[in-house]
Amino acid sequence: MKLPAELESFVVHFGEMGSRWGFNRTVGQMLAVIVFTEEPLNADQIAQMLSISRGNVSMGLKELQSWQLIRVHHRPGDRKDYFKPSGSIWELALQVLAERRKREVEPTLSLLRSQLMNDDPESDLFVSQKIKEIHDLLELFNTWFDDIHRMSPDNLITLLKLGSGVGRVLDIKDKISFKK
Amino acid sequence: MKLPAELESFVVHFGEMGSRWGFNRTVGQMLAVIVFTEEPLNADQIAQMLSISRGNVSMGLKELQSWQLIRVHHRPGDRKDYFKPSGSIWELALQVLAERRKREVEPTLSLLRSQLMNDDPESDLFVSQKIKEIHDLLELFNTWFDDIHRMSPDNLITLLKLGSGVGRVLDIKDKISFKK
């Protein structure tokens, strides 16, 4: 199976962005071909389309599965594993954010929580203050994201579109009353 | 200048997280010592505290400045450059997000916009559809973030604390009227 010429620029781009998004070039390229190809693809097809080794594809698929961005699909009478995106573009984006929070925020929060526990009276006041500030910021973000993540796509879209307009709603929150 | 023992765990941790946050281990460690030290630090002090070369510090400082996370500070009668965080913890966090959006979203959006321009009627319908979906998602996110980024910290905190509670406000938006 040959990589359609049309997809080349996306594959190259997803490759370049890969490491910025949290994985590596090849994994980024693999995600691109899987997302932009309508039918589920098997490992050999991916290896051929991207001209990379079979072993590399196996590792990349494992990585994409650990991010929960792809899932296996089986076709009757065919023993190969076929892969397709685990959801809509919207769901994939949320999943990337969720996974990044887990990998980028969670470990730091753990460290900060444990530092706040031991509340050493010997410790420098400036340092304790900074620890508290970072901790509170990350906790707040964490709770917010959890909350947001549970919303339906439709509500989430409405919310995003409103943007800081929400600020206006909040400003008047004390001025409103319910209609009967 | 010696690295206070108290800071060691943070420096190590910020180092480990560095590459996940978008820079490398040393740059992460440098950010840690600058954020957790009350007085501005010069390059030699940083090199000594982290046991790394002077050249490496110079490159790292350039990187942190390109992220706008630190700024130079001069002391009377001293020709050295001293560095301190460019703002509060809150501002640094927003700055990291803004910079990451620029590096992770902007290039992809450019590519997608140009693809939507050429609107080739030859192109595969499934592919065009995906391009449009990703494009719209990123545009929406981009606009939202711009909007949010301009809010005052206080309003932003209120908004985060409300979380999906905003959804409830939106649900009832047709049911409210203003108090006189």
Place this chain on the structure above:
DNA sequence: TTAAACTTTCAGAAATTTCTGAAAATTATA
């Protein structure tokens, strides 16, 4: 069972990123 069809693993090779430190460039002071 056995064998064929697949997938995963992982040691070493290749590619990429980061680091060092001496030399070059810049800047401030006398």
Place this chain on the structure above:
DNA sequence: TATAATTTTCAGAAATTTCTGAAAGTTTAA
């Protein structure tokens, strides 16, 4: 202007990450 203080650059070295492909492992079917 000269020189001393400081920062930046960058070639090569070191460290780290990624990739290959053959061997080992797993699964299915007869």
